[in-house]
Amino acid sequence: MIDIRNITKSFGDRQVLAGISGTFKPGDTSLIIGGSGTGKSVLLKCMIGLIKPDSGEVLYDNRNFLSGDINEQKAIRREMGVLFQGSALFDSKTVLENVRFPLDMLTDQSESEKLDRAQECLKRVGLDKATDRMPSEISGGMKKRVGIARAIVLNPKYLFCDEPNSGLDPLTSIKIDQLISEITDEFKITTIVITHDMNSMMEIGEKIMFLYQGHKLWEGNSNTITQSDVKELNEFIYANKLLREAEK
Incomplete structure (x- = not known):
């Protein structure tokens, strides 16, 4: 609350x-x-x-x-998880790498744990088939969904x-x-x-x-x-x- x-x-x-x-x-x-x-x-x-x-x-x-x-x-x-207005994705990172980013920065999980968690969140937003695509290759709606996946990857209590x-x-x-x-x-x-x-x-x-x-x-x-x-x-x-x- x-x-x-x-x-x-x-x-x-x-x-x-x-x-x-x-x-x-x-x-x-x-x-x-x-x-x-x-x-x-x-x-x-x-x-x-x-x-x-x-x-x-x-x-x-x-x-x-x-x-x-x-x-x-x-x-x-x-x-906290935050979905910014412009999605704020890294242009040089793939969809999967964008979602993994908070895990890389804020956790000491193993590579396999981070990969599994990022893929789990992408699957939850319906983008498990787009892991290797770049932000420039996806639509605005897909970028929002990537942003949501990244926002929930750390299991936030507040979104x-x-x-x-x-x-x-x-x-x-x-x-x-x-x-x-x-x-x-x-x-x-x-x-x-x-x-x-x-x-x-x-x-x-x-x-x-x-x-x-x-x-x-x-x-x-x-x-x-x-x-x-x-x-x-x-x-x-x-x-x-x-x-x-x-x-x-």
């Missing part, structure tokens, strides 16, 4: 996060949504330690990530996905959403997805947090999001629908 408490962050005179709090439970696919510049990506970076918030707490199963010593922070980081559907067609986006949701449920991971995709909100939004200009204006799930009386959220949903229709 992840608890964030009163997270604030400013860059110069501009406040990006204004006291954000929330709880994210194991086995749930939780979404943080909002338009561009609302603070959702900054919040994620605060949660995984890429940005230090000005104040607040981030607790991983009651362990304070921000105030812990270096060894405590490293231990928590080893329990963070930054705009996993960015640049994908609607059908591929649905498949990526389903894969993330299935893996979350299967391994009881605490998963947080940063997105502005309406399909994701309706299909996998077991918990949804809506940010607007650095403030949390609404919290609920896919069953209650369309019943909100929050003006800014309704405008966001409407704009998202128009964008989807224009893409068809």
